[in-house]
Amino acid sequence: xxxxxxxxxxxxxxxxxxxxxxxxxxxxxxxxxxxxxxxxxxxxxxxxxxxxxxxxxxxxxxxxxxxxxxxxxxxxxxxxxxxxxxxxxxxxxxxxxxxxxxxxxxxxxxxxxxxxxxxxxxxxxxxxxxxxxxxxxxxxxxxxxxxxxxxxxxxxxxxxxxxxxxxxxxxxxxxxxxxxxxxxxxxxxxxxxxxxxxxxxxxxxxxxxxxxxxxxxxxxxxxxxxxxxxxxxxxxx
Amino acid sequence: xxxxxxxxxxxxxxxxxxxxxxxxxxxxxxxxxxxxxxxxxxxxxxxxxxxxxxxxxxxxxxxxxxxxxxxxxxxxxxxxxxxxxxxxxxxxxxxxxxxxxxxxxxxxxxxxxxxxxxxxxxxxxxxxxxxxxxxxxxxxxxxxxxxxxxxxxxxxxxxxxxxxxxxxxxxxxxxxxxxxxxxxxxxxxxxxxxxxxxxxxxxxxxxxxxxxxxxxxxxxxxxxxxxxxxxxxxxxxxxxxxxxxxxxxxxxxxxxxxxxxxxxxxxxxxxxxxxxxxxxxxxxxxxxxxxxxxxxxxxxxxxxxxxxxxxxxxxxxxxxxxxxxxxxxx
Numbered sequence: 001x002x003x004x005x006x007x008x009x010x011x012x013x014x015x016x017x018x019x020x021x022x023x024x025x026x027x028x029x030x031x032x033x034x035x036x037x038x039x040x041x042x043x044x045x046x047x048x049x050x051x052x053x054x055x056x057x058x059x060x061x062x063x064x065x066x067x068x069x070x071x072x073x074x075x076x077x078x079x080x081x082x083x084x085x086x087x088x089x090x091x092x093x094x095x096x097x098x099x100x101x102x103x104x105x106x107x108x109x110x111x112x113x114x115x116x117x118x119x120x121x122x123x124x125x126x127x128x129x130x131x132x133x134x135x136x137x138x139x140x141x142x143x144x145x146x147x148x149x150x151x152x153x154x155x156x157x158x159x160x161x162x163x164x165x166x167x168x169x170x171x172x173x174x175x176x177x178x179x180x181x182x183x184x185x186x187x188x189x190x191x192x193x194x195x196x197x198x199x200x201x202x203x204x205x206x207x208x209x210x211x212x213x214x215x216x217x218x219x220x221x222x223x224x225x226x227x228x229x230x231x232x233x234x235x236x237x
Numbered sequence: 238x239x240x241x242x243x244x245x246x247x248x249x250x251x252x253x254x255x256x257x258x259x260x261x262x263x264x265x266x267x268x269x270x271x272x273x274x275x276x277x278x279x280x281x282x283x284x285x286x287x288x289x290x291x292x293x294x295x296x297x298x299x300x301x302x303x304x305x306x307x308x309x310x311x312x313x314x315x316x317x318x319x320x321x322x323x324x325x326x327x328x329x330x331x332x333x334x335x336x337x338x339x340x341x342x343x344x345x346x347x348x349x350x351x352x353x354x355x356x357x358x359x360x361x362x363x364x365x366x367x368x369x370x371x372x373x374x375x376x377x378x379x380x381x382x383x384x385x386x387x388x389x390x391x392x393x394x395x396x397x398x399x400x401x402x403x404x405x406x407x408x409x410x411x412x413x414x415x416x417x418x419x420x421x422x423x424x425x426x427x428x429x430x431x432x433x434x435x436x437x438x439x440x441x442x443x444x445x446x447x448x449x450x451x452x453x454x455x456x457x458x459x460x461x462x463x464x465x466x467x468x469x470x471x472x473x474x475x476x477x478x479x480x481x482x483x484x485x486x487x488x489x490x491x492x493x494x495x496x497x498x499x500x501x502x503x504x505x506x507x508x509x510x511x512x513x514x515x516x517x518x519x520x521x522x523x524x525x526x527x528x529x530x531x532x533x534x535x536x537x538x539x540x541x542x543x544x545x546x547x548x549x550x551x552x553x554x555x556x557x558x559x560x561x562x563x564x565x566x567x
Contacts (some may be wrong), residue, residue, distance in 0.1 A: 046468055076464075078465060084326045084328060084461075085510070087457065087514075124461075139469075
């Protein structure tokens with residue numbers, strides 16, 4: 001069963017003929033240089049951006065799914081959020097429950113999980129970039145959606161919070177979820193179950209990171225030389 | 238842990254709404270009692286019940302229509318401002334700054350000069366809504382949602398100048414004796430000589446306010462981002478359309494009965510957001526009552542100051558507040 005399937009997805013000027021099938025229980029890394037279409041792909045997959053081709057969630061075309069039902073199936077975390085109004089952090093996280101009758105299930109747990117308990121009553125527009133990112137991830141988590149699409153979730157996080165996000169992705173996948181995250185750190189990508197590599201709006205490669213992320217591809221797509229050697233390894237205690 | 242700004246809690250904001258309702262009631266009573274004939278509580282009561290014929294005439298035919306027009310106008314402009322701020326995700330958006338009120342005034346003035354307004358009581362309000370809708374579309378074309386404050390405000394400046402010129406031109410080509418007061422009315426607003434006709438013409442405001450009420454929660458989500466809101470289950474397209482129509486009707490109807498009254502849609506939602514937090518479910522009723530109280534207070538102040546026009550008083554209060562806001566954001 002595919003959780004998420006894209007069939008010849010095209011967005012003029014940004015994506016061309018991208019087809020992928022993503023299964024449950026997987027952590028998928030979305031890689032590619034700046035401007036290669038990662039954010040666009042995630043938004044199309046989340047049903048937020050119209051496109052040519054087809055997007056299916058568990059076999060159903062996304063257009064046929066009512067909007068509140070979509071929110072219960074797929075969560076999307078934007079790359080960055082600009083907050084004009086000073087809603088309290090807890091209130092923003094609780095918005096993730098909007099499609100569940102606005103209850104408070106899991107809100108406190110998500111706040112604790114992302115180290116936001118002490119910030120719960122702070123206005124969200126007064127937070128730092130990393131703190132805002134954690135708020136958005138917590139909001140996505142409380143939706144309890146089995147498919148999680150995260151746009152550069154690690155971009156402004158410190159090492160510890162970054163590792164915790166990866167740990168969360170692992171837990172969600174173990175529980176049968178599908179987690180897709182765009183990222184730039186190729187070393188992180190190596191720890192995931194699967195990677196998709198975009199270049200110039202086209203899907204350049206897909207599959208196991210160990211095979212896909214070879215020196216030839218990295219040279220071609222990113223213009224960097226890859227060399228294996230000793231490196232600093234970070235882990236949660 | 239870090240200490241710092243916290244979002245204001247319920248402790249005393251819970252008593253804000255009852256407090257504003259009491260304030261509004263007091264202002265209404267004072268407005269009914271004060272004027273060329275000043276009435277104490279006893280005479281006011283005698284006037285309301287009809288026991289005192291002179292007082293009754295003054296209250297029922299002159300002061301009550303004025304008070305009700307003020308209340309409806311204030312509620313409409315502040316709530317319209319609140320809705321526009323959520324729509325544009327910009328706390329500087331308001332019907333007057335964006336030119337929507339000027340559009341309503343231009344529409345109204347055009348129908349008067351063409352003689353259409355005499356055909357039916359509804360021609361003028363409908364023309365005001367049409368003018369406001371055109372202005373709204375123009376703003377949408379010039380500044381997209383989530384556009385920067387500069388872009389939004391510049392679009393408003395341009396539209397205000399253009400529509401103000403239309404209004405001035407139409408009035409200046411009319412008959413000389415009517416010019417000065419009409420020009421003042423449509424450019425600075427006022428509540429002089431309001432009758433029950435104006436109160437009836439303002440009734441769409443009540444309907445629009447009732448329809449804004451249930452949009453509070455989805456507006457919370459929309460005000461933090463459109464795609465985000467949709468991904469969380471808000472039907473963004475329908476919501477946006479409803480918000481735009483309601484804000485336009487509110488601003489246009491208020492302008493049709495009271496002329497262009499500036500700054501209410503900016504000052505009132507802003508001040509309330511600062512005290513009660515940004516949640517729209519709480520802000521909508523607060524804006525309804527707070528806006529009504531603000532306009533009534535400004536009208537009263539203008540009357541006590543010897544007949545200052547409503548729009549002049551709101552500008553005197555709102556102008557400095559707006560400048561302070563700009564400074565704070567810079």
